[in-house]
Amino acid sequence: MGWVQYFYNEARDKASATGLSMPTFDEFWAKGYVEFKAPEEAKNFVKMKDFRDDPITNRLGTPSGKIEIFSKKIDKFGYDDCKGLVQFYEPAEYLGNAKKYKLNLITPHPKYRLHSQLNNTFLRDFEEVEGKESLWMNPIDAKARGIKNGDIVRIFNDRGEILGGVLVTEYVKPGVIRMQEGSWYNPNKKGLCLHGDVNVLIADIPSSKLACGNQATALVEIEKYTKEIPALDLFRQPKFKA
Structure with missing residues (x-):
């Protein structure tokens, strides 16, 4: 039980540092759960919106800064079991x-x-x-x-x-x-x-x-x-x- 309380309080401290409020452990344990209400911006979340809005300024972490279907970097490694284009490789056993x-x-x-x-x-x-x-x-x-x-x-x-x-x-x-x-x-x-x-x-x-x-x-x-x-x-x- 001490471990449960310790882990909860660790999470509560981290949440507080980001401006997120959580009840005390005793309050949480009595109620049985903690409810986090999703903000409106989360309900309208768009995957990689910054990149989609401005792909020049908001480059991705790939070598080209874009979504890569073919990777020149990986292809240059010359691996026979992992080429630059995603494809099926027959498993050793199946x-x-x-x-x-x-x-x-x-x-x-x-x-x-x-x-x-x-x-x-x-x-x-x-x-x-x-x-x-x-x-x-x-x-x-x-x-x-x-x-x-x-x-x-x-x-x-x-x-x-x-x-x-x-x-x-x-x-x-x-x-x-x-x-x-x-x-x-x-x-x-x-x-x-x-x-x-x-x-x-x-x-x-x-x-x-x-x-x-x-x-x-x-x-x-x-x-x-x-x-x-x-x-x-x-x-x-x-x-x-x-």
């Missing part, structure tokens, strides 16, 4: 070039945690299946593999393997599985992650030579896991000698 592995794993941000933060708290109980990171799977794909809701499965490709708990749902399309990133890594002696860390399966390559963003998808296969499942040990406190 259903369009799937051969050995037929399922496209997507890895969105978690709903209840911040990446891997808070994964060792009660928030795990909201989504995990039998102590494993949950995996959404379309009924068509599940039936084809003899998998049902609540099963523990092995998700694998040439990079590695992890365990996950299945939630059969039509919220993902056939050929696609959804598993959140951020689950803590807990490998056994053979490298099988018992908890469900998707990083094990994702290629360690940049999105392009220019952006160098992270890849967040991979092609995988899934099978029902029938072996004995060891207990997780990553959440246990280490023992210290006095």
Whole structure:
């Protein structure tokens, strides 16, 4: 509760510095929300109005000062995976070039945690299946593999393997599985992650030579896991000698 009050007061101080009035924390907490009424000028907001009114004086932050559909600067870099004109580049792995592995794993941000933060708290109980990171799977794909809701499965490709708990749902399309990133890594002696860390399966390559963003998808296969499942040990406190 102290943190909530601290963050609110920080925001209140910043708002006051810009001439925006906010109630005290106690007043806010009693009411439950803070209402900010939009001024009339905000209701009539026009995107990049200054630039549109006078593009010479109000140049944009691009090399030309204009909206650039084609970038001469980026084109001069000579990158084969990021040219001067926005265009489609075939991903290294997706259903369009799937051969050995037929399922496209997507890895969105978690709903209840911040990446891997808070994964060792009660928030795990909201989504995990039998102590494993949950995996959404379309009924068509599940039936084809003899998998049902609540099963523990092995998700694998040439990079590695992890365990996950299945939630059969039509919220993902056939050929696609959804598993959140951020689950803590807990490998056994053979490298099988018992908890469900998707990083094990994702290629360690940049999105392009220019952006160098992270890849967040991979092609995988899934099978029902029938072996004995060891207990997780990553959440246990280490023992210290006095």
